[in-house]
Amino acid sequence: MAVARPPMSRRKQLEALALYPLDWLEERSGLVGAVRYFLFRKVPGDINWFQTLGSATLTAFLVQAITGVILAMYYKPDPNSAYESIKHITNDVTLGWLVRGMHRWGASLFIILMFFHMARVFLFGAYKYPRELNWIIGVLLLVLGMLEGFTGYLLPWDQTAYWATVVGINLNGTGPIIGPFLASVLRGGAEIGPDTLARFYSIHMLIIPGAIFALIGLHLYLVIRLGVTSPPWSKTAAGAAWIEDEEEDTGARKGLVRPAPREGAAK
Amino acid sequence: MQEPSGHKPESSGQTVWPIGVAIGISCVLAGLIISWWVVAIGGGIALVFGFLWLSDLAGHPIARRPAGPPAPAAPGPPAAARHYEAPATTRTGFLSLATLGLGGVIGALVSIPPVFLALIPPFLKQNKKPVDIGPLSQFPVGQWVITNFLLVPSEGPVSKRTAYIRNNGFLGSQPSFTIISNRCAHLGCPVQPLGLVQPTQAKTISTSAGESVTTTPVIAVSGFSCPCHGGAYDTEGNRTAGPPVRGLDRYEFSIKNGHLILGRNYSVASVTGSGANAKINKYDLTGPGQHVDGWEQIFYPIQPPH
Numbered sequence: 385m386a387v388a389r390p391p392m393s394r395r396k397q398l399e400a401l402a403l404y405p406l407d408w409l410e411e412r413s414g415l416v417g418a419v420r421y422f423l424f425r426k427v428p429g430d431i432n433w434f435q436t437l438g439s440a441t442l443t444a445f446l447v448q449a450i451t452g453v454i455l456a457m458y459y460k461p462d463p464n465s466a467y468e469s470i471k472h473i474t475n476d477v478t479l480g481w482l483v484r485g486m487h488r489w490g491a492s493l494f495i496i497l498m499f500f501h502m503a504r505v506f507l508f509g510a511y512k513y514p515r516e517l518n519w520i521i522g523v524l525l526l527v528l529g530m531l532e533g534f535t536g537y538l539l540p541w542d543q544t545a546y547w548a549t550v551v552g553i554n555l556n557g558t559g560p561i562i563g564p565f566l567a568s569v570l571r572g573g574a575e576i577g578p579d580t581l582a583r584f585y586s587i588h589m590l591i592i593p594g595a596i597f598a599l600i601g602l603h604l605y606l607v608i609r610l611g612v613t614s615p616p617w618s619k620t621a622a623g624a625a626w627i628e629d630e631e632e633d634t635g636a637r638k639g640l641v642r643p644a645p646r647e648g649a650a651k
Numbered sequence: 652m653q654e655p656s657g658h659k660p661e662s663s664g665q666t667v668w669p670i671g672v673a674i675g676i677s678c679v680l681a682g683l684i685i686s687w688w689v690v691a692i693g694g695g696i697a698l699v700f701g702f703l704w705l706s707d708l709a710g711h712p713i714a715r716r717p718a719g720p721p722a723p724a725a726p727g728p729p730a731a732a733r734h735y736e737a738p739a740t741t742r743t744g745f746l747s748l749a750t751l752g753l754g755g756v757i758g759a760l761v762s763i764p765p766v767f768l769a770l771i772p773p774f775l776k777q778n779k780k781p782v783d784i785g786p787l788s789q790f791p792v793g794q795w796v797i798t799n800f801l802l803v804p805s806e807g808p809v810s811k812r813t814a815y816i817r818n819n820g821f822l823g824s825q826p827s828f829t830i831i832s833n834r835c836a837h838l839g840c841p842v843q844p845l846g847l848v849q850p851t852q853a854k855t856i857s858t859s860a861g862e863s864v865t866t867t868p869v870i871a872v873s874g875f876s877c878p879c880h881g882g883a884y885d886t887e888g889n890r891t892a893g894p895p896v897r898g899l900d901r902y903e904f905s906i907k908n909g910h911l912i913l914g915r916n917y918s919v920a921s922v923t924g925s926g927a928n929a930k931i932n933k934y935d936l937t938g939p940g941q942h943v944d945g946w947e948q949i950f951y952p953i954q955p956p957h
Binding site for chain 1: 769772773774802809810839840938939940941952953954956957
């Protein structure tokens, strides 16, 4: 026996219908709430465009990941066909020139944006307590990004690529004690050969991107957990209120670094 | 802390079994280089001591610890109190430890082979063999010849190498050749001869092994230089300017059935004299940019196999 419900307006009915998939997902996973929390979390009121550099870097990385995955469908990591496959991608495959260009120029953009983002964090003092760990993760990401540049540079397998990699590997070889062994591991042997290219390809598209994805996850987790920093010239001192409520918090926390306000914080 | 009845508290002090395990593992690693029976012996040692160590940790020492004095009765806290005992005695603790332990063992079992595959093969099976670069008549006395050949023909063009060869005539009854590798001693770019290359006189021959070797004479060679960072060398390969840390590498050679055979490379600190009378300060092959002499050589004590 059905319980009598108040009649829904047409508009309400459509709304319920449209939201049904989201409700279904939310009830079973809580994912909708998580995304809402991420997108609509509180940030200081006086942040500015400089604080978008991190998102820009993330976007650049995602562009690299997507274009790289597609390029991998056409690229052949073998000394006898690598250069030919690059020419094929650039000249024959529909829009191949565009996707390869995005990957090639996007690589530089990714590195440049990482440096701009790092400069913003440094100049705003956003690396200070309690965000030191996120700075350290960022440094690891910078190193991994540059390793991507080093390993990706070999893949076109032209003269520039080959000799730049010879020089790069031999530079590693000059490191004290372990340098010569590091160079052998990078080459996959005593001499550059077929294994070197496949090895660099694997490092470039599997090992390092995997590590970067994992570290970006940690990086974002800490951004969400610790909140966004106010600019150093901020007058409103966003987030300072709830800190002042806690008597034991003194020193660094009251300085330049001001965590975001939290739910229920005094205005 | 309640000890189960019938058990004496563990005697204090360090156990020596881990040292045995370490020795066993060292044996295994050394065996990988020396021979398989050393690996087996090392593995046996590691297993036996590992078992003893584990049984010790579990609180059931099978063998007496050598030279372990009995624990003093009174001083210090009771030895057993220093252990974290709850997991050893509760079901939850046992299951936690078992999960961690089994997980660790499984993790190690599946991750060691791939890590081995990534890191060890670069140091094994270097397939460099002597290269036949053709009859001696290709190399007139006193003439520099650019020689291109494949180091490992099956690998194709990626193994193309270049040597600059000069026939110095005879030293006594022995033929003498100066064979300089084109690998710059700075960071490995290809050095070029400073002279007039004669491309119209280039010859490509097929040697007995079916390899193709190209020889191109160069006249009026005054030395070698590197296009990458400006390293400069004289005709004996001595560094004269720029960033290189030593002279150019050379090839050992032999002569078989009237053919010149290139052997292993070696590194050179410097050369005094020239041609057949050159005195070469010869060292084992070392990577570019690495010092073979002077105090800086302490940075490069061991070279990987090549």
